[in-house]
Amino acid sequence: MNAANPYDTNSKTANTKSTQESKKNESTDESLRERSEKYTALFQSANSAIFIMDEDRFIDFNPKTLEIFRCTAEERSQHEPWGCSPE
Numbered sequence: 001m002n003a004a005n006p007y008d009t010n011s012k013t014a015n016t017k018s019t020q021e022s023k024k025n026e027s028t029d030e031s032l033r034e035r036s037e038k039y040t041a042l043f044q045s046a047n048s049a050i051f052i053m054d055e056d057r058f059i060d061f062n063p064k065t066l067e068i069f070r071c072t073a074e075e076r077s078q079h080e081p082w083g084c085s086p087e
Contacts, residue, residue: 044062
């Protein structure tokens, strides 16, 4: 038995599994970061208004939303959807 961990009968296997899990987690984190960057770029550069709402408030929107609705980010955040709409 391993003196550092009396319940671990094969510390080499446990260390290998831990290293494999760590590498898998790093790979997953990198993949998520890349996807996030990809979708953020798409969101920001879209030629259509894209916005996310919570009930009757805008919580996120892309630059095209401000152009179409003809308002600033501050105005868009403070108004209901109908308070600053395109004509």
